[in-house]
Amino acid sequence: MPILTQEMKDMIATQQCFVGTVNADGTPNVAPKRSTRVLSDDSLIFTEGTGGATYANIKRGSKVSISIVNREILDGYRFVGNASLQESGELFEQAAAMSAQLGRPKPFAVVIIHITEIHSLKPGPSAGKKIA
Structure with missing residues (x-):
């Protein structure tokens, strides 16, 4: 099971993440989250x-x-995993409260990504290579 390093956690906390999924017709979908x-x-x-x-x-x-x-x-990561949705419960309620504080509507769900792979996006020979 891949484990996030402190460097990865810090980057996630400070940089924009983009989420990729696959549409029903097989085309890619990428969205900033x-x-x-x-x-x-x-x-x-x-x-x-x-x-x-x-x-x-x-x-x-x-x-x-x-x-x-x-x-x-010039550094980055790609996290690959399986997603689970929570449309109720404690994590959902925390997200709903956070959205309300920001003046946003109630969310549809929270999405939890269970990481199965981590890849480097650092330029050079390690670009795209699985690191965990």
Whole structure:
């Protein structure tokens, strides 16, 4: 099981994450998810507020890829995993409260990504290579 390093956690906390899923017709879907954050050493979470393609794809069982890059230091990661939706419960209520504080509507769900692979997005020979 891949484990997030502190460097990865710090990057997730400070940089924009992009979530990739697969549409029903096989085409890729990529969406920025500003709410992406670390849930545990081996999982990420984001608030699904739009109910769009990413949400539909995950409901259908699409695997998920989350990419993050820090252009200032030329480093980044891609996290691949399986997603689970929570449309109620403690994590959902926490996300709903956070959305309300920001003046946003109640989310559709929270999405938990159980990381199965981590890849480097650092330029050079390690680009795209599985590191965990």
